[in-house]
Amino acid sequence: MADTPAVAALAIPDPSARTATLSALPLRRAVRALWDDRAARAAIAFVALLVGAALLAPLVAPYDPLRPLDAVALRGVAPSRSHWFGTDLLSRDVFSRVVYGARVSLAVSVLSALLAAVVGLCYGGVAGFAGGRVDATMMRLVDALLAIPRVLLLLTVVSLWRAVDLGALVLLMGLTGWLAVARLARSEAAALRTREFVVAARALGLSPARIFVRHVLPHLAGPVLVAATIAMGHVVVLEAGLSFLGVGVADPTPTWGNIIRDGRETIASTWWLTLFPGLTLVGTALATNTLADRLRSALNPRQLPAP
Amino acid sequence: MTPPAPAPLLRVENLRTYFHTPGGLARAVDGVSFSMARGETVGVVGESGCGKSVTALSLLRLVQPPGRIEEGSRIWFEGRDLMTLAPEEIRQVRGNRIAMVFQEPMTALNPVFTVGDQIAEVARVHDGASRRAAWERAIEMLSLVGIPSPRERASHYPHQLSGGMRQRVLIAMALVMNPALLIADEPTTALDVTIQAQILELLARVQAQFGTAILLITHDLGVVAEAATRVLVMYGGQVVEEAPVRTLFAAPAHPYTRGLMQAMPRVGMARERLVTIPGSVPPPTAWPTGCRFRDRCGSAFDRCAREAPTLVALDAAHAARCHLAEGAASGAPSGAASGVPSGAAPPRTARPL
Secondary structure (H helix, E strand, C coil): CCCCCCCCCCCCCCHHHCCCCCCCCHHHHHHHHHHCCHHHHHHHHHHHHHHHHHHCHHHHCCCCCCCCCCCCCCCCCCCCCCCCCCECCCCCEHHHHHHHHHHHHHHHHHHHHHHHHHHHHHHHHHHHHHCHHHHHHHHHHHHHHHCCCHHHHHHHHHHHHCCECHHHHHHHHHHHHHHHHHHHHHHHHHHHHCCHHHHHHHHCCCCHHHHHHHHHHHHHHHHHHHHHHHHHHHHHHHHHHHHHCCCCECCCCCCHHHHHHHCCCCCCCCCHHHHHHHHHHHHHHHHHHHHHHHHHHHHCHHHCCCC | CCCCCCCCCEEEEEEEEEEEECCEEEEEEEEEEEEECCCCEEEEECCCCCCHHHHHHHHCCCCCCCEEECCCCEEEECCEEHHHCCHHHHHHHECCCEEEECCCCCCCCCCCCCHHHHHHHHHHHHHCCCHHHHHHHHHHHHHHCCCCCHHHHCCCCHHHCCHHHHHHHHHHHHHCCCCCEEEEECCCCCCCHHHHHHHHHHHHHHHHHHCCEEEEECCCHHHHHHHCCEEEEEECCEEEEEEEHHHHHHCCCCHHHHHHHHCCCCCCCCCCCCCCCCCCCCCCCCCCCCCCCHHHCCCCCHHHHHCCCCCEECCCCCEECCHHHHHHHHCCCCCCCCCCCCCCCCCCCCCCC
């Protein structure tokens, strides 16, 4: 019963007078809102710096991250002008390892967040849009899977696997990370289902598949983008955690978690092995979370100018 | 059951749409029957919650769970019972033979697509038109509904248009396939008065041009007076009075109809205060026994609580669901019992309810 009381738009003398005062697309507006926010700008700068360093690692890193430089003279040397982040116990340059580690950490987090976003978007979107029993069944499965602690699941699978290559890691992270995205997509889709333009689309004879693709998915993109950004931060930390526990990426390959693990027994004397990769890790998590938070408000449809 | 002889465009028989909610069975539409001829405008009036919109949605089988159209409801349209159609078949009817215009032009358009894109979509779905042909069709439709510089407007987003223009866009979308029936659910409620008149004018022009039948759902008797030829008054999920628009205004037979009319301001009225109908529509989970209007009715008597009135024919085109009308039908000529001055031209008003 849509007989809501009339909200009369008062005093619009000439309909043609209200022309394109706001010509910007929603996306462009969101990007501008993001750029106007100082914290968001700082987060973008930090992530850009990391991505730049990771992409240009051979140019940025002064040394080979894998090769011991001098097992005697440069074993566990404190930060200096020639070794900004010091060297580790195998005399490898820590700065170079952190830079190369960014490659692994970022690649794993971006790819697995993407995987999680796509799977979660489709699964949750379909559940929420279908509604009723389909929705209940699908989401019950998600609830059941969410009851299993992610770290525990990852540890079990990874330790059964022995050596984990990057592809497998991405797959694992992605397939354990889509649940939160699915829940979000589901609730958004369920709300969209009763929105008037979706009812109007049904009244125009569009098939459910078409309505889903054209009228539901585009509206899920924003919230899912936010969720994916949060998921990226999670994966960075989680991957470091797995590496730290020795079940992540195998040893010679530098990851932030690996570097921290290399220094864990001598943390009192070789603090730089913990501090620098740790700071990078915290910075990344902080930046992605900030970005997600600001994205959320920038993409909030309720902040679109009401006509 | 054999299909009836070809006659009206639409014949609804005993339409019952119930919502099976945890709070009980809500009989939102409970035994509605009416018919419409080609090219006719039928107004449906009543307060909020009396089943008008659910009736409209039911005609296209758009009611969502927990709502359900009950067994035995029939919707004959162009010789077919829409209730028996498969999902793909009913989709062929929606937007094609029967189209719908919604109340809120703000929310009935998808904010992320241009209006031209959304109009073109209808042609693409139902006509299999190419992208380019559909776009040209959209521009044509925009100019048909009176939007200036349609080619330019087509690539605008909904938020760039005024409420009145958006309602025109919705009407354009509904008319793409030249439907035989247009259901307009409160098409002017969200608009201000001058725009309301323009939209009604547009609907009348469309009807004259294409012979579209219009089911006009509104709570505004002024809109009905202006646009409809026949009126259904709904209360409690039922039709309580059905009459040609002149008869209804000259001689309303149901106390509810009379109440609606007294609650409406009219030109040259001396009284300052309008008479209101006491109370509000009861929830559809708990309609009163007997007559559903009785606890708000000034003329209720003991029989109203015991016995539900049936729709009594007062003459060929006029019927009312009231025990008092029964007496009027058998005794005095209809209209004599009316408390409203007859012969007065149906007044034009802003929303009275």
